[in-house]
Amino acid sequence: MNDPQPTTRETQALPARTPQxxxxxxxxRVLARAGTALQAGGTVHSTYDGDQLDLEERSSLRRIAGLSTELEDVTEVEYRQLRLERVVLVGLWSGGxxxxxxxxxxxxxxxxxTAGSQVLDGLLQRRRTPDPGTYLGSGKAAELAGVVTAVGADTVVVDGELAPSQRRALEDIVRVKVVDRTALILDIFAQHAKSREGxxxxxxxxxxxxxxxxRGWGESMSRQAGGQVGGAGAGMGSRGPGETKIELDRRRIRNRMAKLRREIAAMEPARLTKRASRKKHxxxxxxxxxxxxxxxxxxxxxxxxxxVLVENALFATLDxxxxxxxxxxxxxxxxxxTVGFVRALPHQLVEAFRSTLEEVxxxxxxxxxxxxxxxDPEGQLAAVRHVFADIxxxxxxxxxxxxxxADLASPEAIARLRSREAGSVVVSTHTGEGIDHLKAVIADQLPRPGVIVDVVVPYHRGDLVSRVHEHGDIDHQEHTPDGTALRxxxxxxxxxxxxxxxxxxA
Incomplete structure (x- = not known):
């Protein structure tokens, strides 16, 4: 009996797949994982994490499905409610x-x-450089508008930083709010900051x-008033250079920024005092x-x-x-x-959090x-060190x-990182693996006091002996009739x- 001959499909080479x-x-693949970042039970705690009392408060800040942030009347600001935004992701595959x-x-x-949105769909475009007009190009922007309409999204999130003109042009095409990566990270920080300084x-x-x-809309771009405005924009007192509404908004923002900088500067002495106290001792x-x-x-x-709060979410810790x-x-x-870093961390955040990053x-x-x-742990290492370079x-x-x-990683990934980073320590905060070894490495690398003393401390100065135990390295201790002998x-x-x-x- 003859062996079966291969079919035409089996003998033909598979056609090359297009970049699209x-x-x-x-x-x-990204959409298949959507919803896993904050899924119920996605955060696994150990007994060392304590009661996690802040977690319930954090969860209550999540945006709620069906509630709107759009106001019918701007006077109703106090009744503004959070909304679960429905987003479409947009990325560029350029270099790499x-x-x-x-x-x-x-x-x-x-x-x-993490910001509280629901990911509905996404687009990834193969393009060497972003389009200077709409970031994506007119054809892809029109396709994006169709996707937004089809899935009922109310926000587009772009994986990059948009120029003001690009954001305006893209919003005009898709007819919904467009947010770039920087604005998204800023929104997360705004939700999670708790301290006054944060x-x-x-x-x-x-x-x-x-x-x-x-961005001004309609008449707000041209509304001007100078001098003493007496009526509905007519007659004496309504003429003059004045300010457009957008200029007025800019002035108010600059004034607010100046006030915030003064407030942050005023908080610095307290932090410096605590730091100086630790250095003094x-x-x-x-x-x-x-x-x-x-x-x-x-x-x-x-x-x-x-x-402290532990959550399977990005930027869970800010303060x-x-x-x-x-x-x-x-x-x-x-x-x-300290606050976590991320690829392309907005420079506004690096500047604003400079005082906090000084802890590093x-x-x-x-x-x-x-x-x-x-x-990509190597990419994470490089991103963090890039921020270090700015401090x-x-x-x-x-x-x-x-x-x-380490309990979730493959042995090959661990071996690769250990060979790349000499002296690295492998741990699992969940299981406790390697924690004792890490403590020993910390103790070995902490700076040691540099002055050798050989003294007898009178017994009524037990506070000094206690401080030596707490902050020094004791080679020898002996109790004598005159006091505690210390080297x-x-x-x-x-x-x-x-x-x-x-x-x-004597």
Whole structure:
């Protein structure tokens, strides 16, 4: 019996796929994961995370389906309600691989969901450079308008920063609100900021972004009034240079920005005082930094039982948290949880949060947390270090790369990162794997006091002995009739106090 002959379909080579077909497959994969960023039960907590009392409050801020943010009357501002926005994502596949384009679009979907939106559809265009007019080009913009109408979306989110003219032109075509990546991140920051300083920093960043993007509609572009306006724009007093409404809005924004800068500057002395107090008592400081959602807050909870908010969402932490910790040999240091970074972090946020980011530059050690289970951990490392480069002094601080979420990552990815980052530590904040080793590495790399003292401290100065235990390295301790004999390494200020109080030989 003869073997069956291969069919024509089997013998023919498969036709090459077009770039648009490849792009459509990327969008399909991104949409298949839509809704997973904030799904119920998506955040897994450990016993070290505490009661998570802030989580219920955070969840209550989510936008609610069916409620509108559009006001019938601007006087009803107090009754404004949040809405679950229905969005269409737009990305450009320009330079780089299709994998990089997919990672970026997937991150945009997670950002949109973190902001409280529902992702309905998406477009990814193969294009070398953005169109200067509409970002996408007239043909693709018209296709986008059809998609928006078909799915009933009310917002388009673009994976890039739009020029004011590009946003206006695209809105004129799609007839719904257009938001770029920068505005989306600013919106998330505005929802999550809790402290007075954090809220002021976010508002300043939003106003800096808004100022060149003000848009007037209809008569508001030409409404002018100068001098003493007595009536309905007629007669004496209604003539003069005046201001258009958009000019008036710009002036008000600039005045508000100046006030916010003064407020932020006024808050700085309190933070500097706390920092100076820690330095006076020679308390080493460790800053936890890294990409957003890498597990920085979970690591802080593991190391200190701080119980700070942990959520499977981007930018869950905005306000820095400082907690006390101890090495295995009893030395005290502080751990600061800082705001997460992201690719193309808006420069307005880097400027507005400069005071907060100084925690990184002033630290004695940086724990750079990386999600080793992410599809592109190397890209996350590069993005964070790019922000470090914008913070004066941050690149000079010693760094420990912490490869987190090892329980979710493949052995190959862990091995690749460990070979790339010498001295990195593999941990899982969920299971506790590697945490003890990390504590030992922190203790080894923290700066040690540099002054050697050999003194007898009288018993009534037990406070000095306690401080040596807390902030110094003790080589020898013995109780004598005259007091506590100590041989230790301490900082200069404590050494001077010990020498002044020491019992002198007869």
């Amino acid at each position: 077909e490849v792009a459509d497959d990327v969008v399909a 691989s299709i994998e990089e384009a997919e990672i970026s679009l997937r991150e945009l979907a997670a950002l949109a969901e 809220k002021a920093q976010v508002e300043l960043a939003q106003l800096e972004y808004l100022l060149p993007r003000l 020679a308390i080493p400081s460790v800053a936890i930094a890294g990409y957003t959602n890498a597990g920085k807050s979970s690591l802080l909870n593991r190391l200190t039982n701080a119980g 820095p948290t400082v907690r006390r910790a101890e090495t295995h040999d009893g030395r005290v240091y502080t751990l600061a949880d 530059a002033d630290a004695d050690l940086i724990l750079h947390v990386v999600d080793v289970s992410h599809p 004066p002094g941050a690149m000079d601080v010693p760094e420990i790369v912490v490869l987190n979420k 230790a390494r301490v900082d200069e200020a404590l050494a001077a106090e010990l020498e002044a109080a020491a019992v002198r030989p």
